[in-house]
Amino acid sequence: MTKKIKLSELGSLFGGIDVQALEGVKIEGDVEIDLGQLGMNPQMAYALGHETAQLALHLMNISRILGYPVDQMLGAAPAKPARLSKLIESRFSVGKIEEWKTPIQEVVLGATSSDGGTRKSTITLGGETALPYYFDGPMPHRNHITMDVFDMPINMAKAVKSNYEDVINSPAEWAKKVVRDFGADMVTIHLISTDPNIKDTSPAEAAKTVEEVLQAVDVPIVIGGSGNPEKDPAVLEKAAEVAEGERCLLASASLNLDYARIAEAAKKHNHVVLSWTQLEINAQKELNRKLMKQCGVARENIIMDPTTAALGYGLDYAYTNMERIRLAGLSGDMELNFPMSSGTTNAWGAREAWMVSSPLKEDSDWGPREYRGPIWEIITGLTLSLAGNDLFMMMHPTAVQVLKEITQTLYGGKESEPVNIDNWVAAVI
Amino acid sequence: MKLNSPLQVYKYLPQINCAECGDATCMAFAAHLIDRSKKLDDCPPILKDEYKKKYTELQTLLAPEIREITIGTGEHARRIGGDDVLYRHQLTFFDPTAFAYDVWDTMPEAELVERINKITNFRKFYVGKFLRVDMVAVRCVSGDALKFAGAVKKASETTKLPLILCSFDPAALKAALEVVKDKNPLIYAATEKNWGEVAELALNYKVPVVLFSPDLDKLKSLALTFREMGIKDLVLDPGTYPQGKKLKETFERFIMLRRAGIKEGQKDIAYPIMAVPLNAWLVYKDAVTASYWETVLSSVFTVRYGDIMILHSLEPYAMLPEVHIRDTIYTDPRTPVKVAPGVNEVGSPTKDSPVIVTTNFALTYYTVESDLSSNKINCYLAAVDTDGIGVEAAVAGGQLTAAKIKDTFQKANFDFKDKTSHGTLILPGLAARLQGDVEDVTGLRVMIGPPDSGRIPGWMEKNWPPKPK
CATH class of the missing domain: 3.20.20.20 (Dihydropteroate synthase-like)
Known part of the structure; x- marks a missing residue:
């Protein structure tokens, strides 16, 4: 099976589904992923075959599993997000409402x-x-x-x-x-x-x-x-x-x-x-x-x-x-x-x-x-x-x-x- | 959202007025994006390559100030957060507070199933729809990961409602996640102590996660850290203390978090907030007192910025006010609350069926209508145009008068001689003082119904059909 998806189409494919997997990914240019070239076996092709919306997601994940450098290719964050060993220090603060200048009558x-x-x-x-x-x-x-x-x-x-x-x-x-x-x-x-x-x-x-x-x-x-x-x-x-x-x-x-x-x-x-x-x-x-x-x-x-x-x-x-x-x-x-x-x-x-x-x-x-x-x-x-x-x-x-x-x-x-x-x-x- | 006028949005749209979104013009569509009655993906052209950049920019600009998070899957999946304003009259509040009721892993299985069914099946009719509750929170009380996973498994087999998995032990959460990993549960909670392992779970299972700390510095620290690791679907639990000064401080933390998120645009903490009114049970052992106090806490945090909460009492006197106060706060103040004036059929009325008058205030009308249809009373129901004011106030304020009532039937071409064998009209009990006027103006026989339409069935038994004059 050879199925080409333009990366630029991913956005629209993701329209109705949870897009968190792609957030932070910047897609520039006209890169194409060719499933055929990834050595897709028929079973996988079947798994991918029906839902166009799911296709792109599976594609990404499976490509990763197969060791294909999808993320690098997309110029995105590394597949494994950084694990932090300690909490990022922070202070919380919030202002008061400046507009409230007039007291209620006693x-x-x-x-x-x-x-x-x-x-x-x-x-x-x-x-x-x-x-x-x-x-x-x-x-x-x-x-x-x-x-x-x-x-x-x-x-x-x-x-x-x-x-x-x-x-x-x-x-x-x-x-x-x-x-x-x-x-x-x-x-x-x-x-x-x-x-x-x-x-x-x-x-x-x-x-x-x-x-x-x-x-x-x-x-x-x-x-x-x-x-x-x-x-x-x-x-x-x-x-x-x-x-x-x-x-x-x-x-x-x-x-x-x-x-x-x-x-x-x-x-x-x-x-x-x-x-x-x-x-x-x-x-x-x-x-x-x-x-x-x-x-x-x-x-x-x-x-x-x-x-x-x-x-x-x-x-x-x-x-x-x-x-x-x-x-x-x-x-x-x-x-x-x-x-x-x-x-x-x-x-x-x-x-x-x-x-x-x-x-x-x-x-x-x-x-x-x-x-x-x-x-x-x-x-x-x-x-x-x-x-x-x-x-x-x-x-x-x-x-x-x-x-x-x-x-x-x-x-x-x-x-x-x-x-x-x-x-x-x-x-x- | 960062934009506040349709014109600002319009600049990013294709401006071709193709009408594929259902609106005649791009400007009209822009207005719908501003009031959030439509989504950007409703515009097919902007999804094309050539608009990619504008689409991405606009999507960011249109995103609500408070992150919107989905819990669960399928038709029962629930979104929380998504708010853009601090006061409902400024727009409306989105994504009503999700109510999760608890079960625990030391319950006998039969009780657990019974309790979950009660949660799943709860419903209260209101203005043309049913008010329901949303989720089941499974608490790990046993301290035993396997036992916890077993309870979670049983829960997921019993209901389609989204689950919240509650334990501070990462091993227990992991065991439970294995059982429901495809159900997108919310996991509770990451703390100062366990955050590293819980973050790992959130990443591996791709599930939303609650961060818990009553110290807002630490809470923000946790949020920043999780965000840095790529976990965005966060819920903040700033701790719900059930009593005294600590409760006042809890209230203040909710205000601070939401103000920071919406008014000051502090993205780092602009996540949905969780309240735990269940904590009322930590101080009150008597079921009525605890249920009352839990309902009080639930109401406070429904009004002030709780996006999701965990509750315990399944008593109707707790659940009914809880779902009603949520509806009160989340009802869209922009939608009209009137029904079209006219004379409507309820069931299949005949010439011997009663003709009942009410106002066009949506709440009144739907209440009367559902009371009639639920009790299988075939009749004509007239909605008089009172500018959407209820019966009692409309009588006092002059919006419900004999002339208006006559007018309603005339405009509907409803001729009593034609349509009825009895020439009789029934006024609401709260409009009793109009009886003489209506008789004079319409020439009809006028009967006075009960003050509450819930009592119409009993009233009918005694008074209908009317005795011959």
């Missing part, structure tokens, strides 16, 4: 008696000078968790509800429980009964619930409306009034309601505004700008909620939206460099978090839902913490505990016994 939640409030302590968010847990600059404050309390019994996933059955009719007791038993840094009181389509509780009545919660716990609080854009301004105005001077977080001002009233209430009674937009960085800029320029809200009184979507249900948008906002803020966008808050509880909307089993017969077994729910909430929150989120609104005690553990570990606040990983391969698990 915002204090809660006020103690010396500042006109009644909270025992305050919480500061923001102040970062790099992406979270990065080494480029200090992260002065850890992440914080505020746990949800509702002003009426609501539908909850079973795994969540079992923790609150004893307090479900008393927001004050509920608030005490999350602080005392579950380690909540803050409490969010959601005044959902004010929704005209639910109970249409009056703003004055709802404000009483806020007072009860403020008396029940001494941590800073978030005051949430029902999400009804017509009713929320009145509800939050009244709540802001009874919580005068406490530096509560008013949730929320948004572009689809009269945000100016909420801004005004915050200014008048010394609270912080939660600037809430739906997964749109430009809308977030616009609302922040309006709050500052049009409503005169001071920078130290703004926190953003760019919206949290659950793992598997749009978390990719929520994550990237937050990451872009944080990067823009660090790089000097003064309309976006505010601390962020996440409604992490939204994770429970994912069917994987609460459904008994998969509705799809084709899926592998989903296993017990009691374990799926909390981890869904954890991973949703954890992902956003890596994008720059500061404050997490959460529901499940285990989720709170684990999210605290990992965020504080990455923050640098957790010591541990040394663990030897040198021979993890042989570990008996």
Whole structure:
């Protein structure tokens, strides 16, 4: 058999296959390899005969085996690469990110008696000078968790509800429980009964619930409306009034309601505004700008909620939206460099978090839902913490505990016994 | 890659607009090379002699910053690395993190087979596809090379998934490689101590190899040394400490390595990075706690630059979030997430079949569609154009309205009198507040379905066919 291959064709022959064997080989000129001249026997010719793509590779290898100086002929490295007897010394180094010059605004939640409030302590968010847990600059404050309390019994996933059955009719007791038993840094009181389509509780009545919660716990609080854009301004105005001077977080001002009233209430009674937009960085800029320029809200009184979507249900948008906002803020966008808050509880909307089993017969077994729910909430929150989120609104005690553990570990606040990983391969698990 | 505009790429192309690549012009093809939706070898003319030099140059310029490495063979072969950006919105991340779950050579054979089958068969339906896991990592726990090779042999007979051979003992790795030398396994690992012998194996068997050292100076040293010896398919394991300050440092090492590779173009360490969330089991013995922490570590390093990882827990509550967070991070932010608006048939609907409304957000639509088809519910499913927004948000934001719903059926020429015997439309439970409006605007009878489409089968049993008015 005589089969000629131009070396210059090798490149195209290798198109679809692993080309590592030829890397570093410089082919110049119009050299040809003639298999016939290499004394190819019929068996080999058969082995080479069918696949043109493999042919060239085999050709090289076999020629080498036969002692034909293929590599020298190609002007390539010697067939046997140099064996080194000792490691090449080296130092690794990497620079810091120069663009991150603008710190995130620091915002204090809660006020103690010396500042006109009644909270025992305050919480500061923001102040970062790099992406979270990065080494480029200090992260002065850890992440914080505020746990949800509702002003009426609501539908909850079973795994969540079992923790609150004893307090479900008393927001004050509920608030005490999350602080005392579950380690909540803050409490969010959601005044959902004010929704005209639910109970249409009056703003004055709802404000009483806020007072009860403020008396029940001494941590800073978030005051949430029902999400009804017509009713929320009145509800939050009244709540802001009874919580005068406490530096509560008013949730929320948004572009689809009269945000100016909420801004005004915050200014008048010394609270912080939660600037809430739906997964749109430009809308977030616009609302922040309006709050500052049009409503005169001071920078130290703004926190953003760019919206949290659950793992598997749009978390990719929520994550990237937050990451872009944080990067823009660090790089000097003064309309976006505010601390962020996440409604992490939204994770429970994912069917994987609460459904008994998969509705799809084709899926592998989903296993017990009691374990799926909390981890869904954890991973949703954890992902956003890596994008720059500061404050997490959460529901499940285990989720709170684990999210605290990992965020504080990455923050640098957790010591541990040394663990030897040198021979993890042989570990008996 | 070193080029960032189609014009720069165009200079290297034949510029003859032959359209053999499927694009009408070389400029259009250049744009596809930039966004990496096509490969240079899709251009037949440039493979010819006369363009050899330009082909070679362009190939180098187009190569991703992080080296792309293939593990395994055939249809289950998996590429890792290949990234060009630090943040997904800057382009997209390529080659999703490969998940390898472990088995070990001291397991009884039946358990090993069962475990591998579980790994191989795991699947979770999501947006028109199944999420799966990728590899099996075989750990040498016995310290016995022959026993290890036996386990590797059994593993390779049981699954077509790529294998990672894990041992710090070169003799054990060699014995295992003999068994699977044609399967392109990844070998784990070369260290400061054994590197010479492991390098020899990587050269002789032509397999990709992991370098392990939590000391980045040493890790770079190893990478340089292997590269110098002609071994390019490297994976870096900077050590995954499961707890405390050491975990924080681990996180920082991942950031440093990837930043050096992509932002600073340090080719010497621009290789895929391996994480070992399995190390959670070194500190937690309780299965739930360990699985939870392992999932947490896995998520951290899926978000921040892990290209391949070794995991242990096969609990669904660990695997489900793991595959979902990977999909979250690696979903291409450039692809539209909408389906075409219209009225589609699911199964073979008749006049008595229900007509169900949802939005054109791809996730919502595919979820509803798969819930219906999986449960063999024949029906019409209308995708209303909500700009790709889900039901709840679209109702709140005014993208899902009675007028839009009416419009959808009109544009599809769907006449309820013609197509149905019941003149009834089913709204999603989360759009219940539109019921009155839709009744007024369409004149149809409107029923409210469940808030989650997974509950449609149960809902149908109770509510369908609708009782006569």
